[in-house]
Amino acid sequence: MKKVAVIGSGSWGTALAVMLQKHGHDVVIWSRRQNAVEQMQKERENKEYLPGVILPEGLKFTAERENAVKDAEIIILSVPSKAVRQTAMDFAPHFKPNQVLVNVAKGLEENSLKRLSQVIQECVPQCQVCVLSGPSHAEEVAREIPTTCLIASENAETAKMVQGEFMNPRFRLYTNTDMVGVEMGAALKNVMALAAGISDGLGFGDNTKAAIMTRGIAEMSRLGIEMGGKLETFAGLSGIGDLIVTCTSMHSRNRRAGILLGQGKSLAETLAEIKMVVEGVNTVEAAYTLAKEHNVEMPITNAIYEVLFQGKNAEQAVLDLMSRDGKAE
DSSP: OOEEEEEOOSHHHHHHHHHHHHTTOEEEEEOSOHHHHHHHHHHSEETTTEEEEEOOTTOEEESOHHHHHTTOSEEEEOSOGGGHHHHHHHHGGGOOTTOEEEEOOOOBOTTTOOBHHHHHHHHOTTSEEEEEESSOOHHHHTTTOOEEEEEEOSSHHHHHHHHHHHOBTTEEEEEEOOHHHHHHHHHHHHHHHHHHHHHHHTTOOHHHHHHHHHHHHHHHHHHHHHTTOOHHHHTSIIIIIHHHHHHHOTTOHHHHHHHHHHTTOOHHHHHHHHOSOOHHHHHHHHHHHHHHHHTOOOHHHHHHHHHHHSOOOHHHHHHHHHTSOOOOO
């Protein structure tokens, strides 16, 4: 078993740390806040982000960057997408050649529109970068509810190594070398989860949500393929799999945010009520821009962009989508 460092003490990073510690790894969680470190050490619970889950004995915590990663063979980067570049830069002096970085954030960098693995590789070229993705709620993984994800890397051997280390009877991993497709699917499904939530907030039914999910995967794959991803990736765990779980579960922050928007709350009111990062909001802007740049048709994405940033009425946005000219599937 390899030593693992988890950078970030949010719900997902904590859940992975709990799982790996329970299955024999030596794990340390880094938090930027010393008070969070002390709270978790003392109470053996992450009350802010993962309440109700006992943090196993042996799981360590630190607010010191060098102490967190100096002996780690695998490092999990679990911070919001908007913090990935700065966090990678802050840790770069402490990373050693050939350490494996596993990014678990799902999104696109807001200004550069780059995938997160590209951002990380720019900041820490000495490390091997891979991506963990798929239909997985932290609340369920931490409680050892059977979950299946994938690990993607351009280096198949790196992916196989992480697969072997992380897999257990309650957490199954597949490997994939299509980093573009995996990351684009992981990011874009959050846009569709916002749309599904808006539909719920408006009081629409299963028919509407099924349409959003089905036409949503069509949009996701169109842009993903244009960016260099493979069609079959979008039919897998990081595409349709992650889309299903994010659009249908109340664990999903993006769906919950969409519900509030559909009920008539402003974006500011919605984000204040959720109290956690809603990755889909930034991703909507990035996807909207990429679709324009690559001349890719993404009507659902465009509609969500108009609702979030141009003040369009949510119900009118749905009616406009339904009223477009007929076409073949």
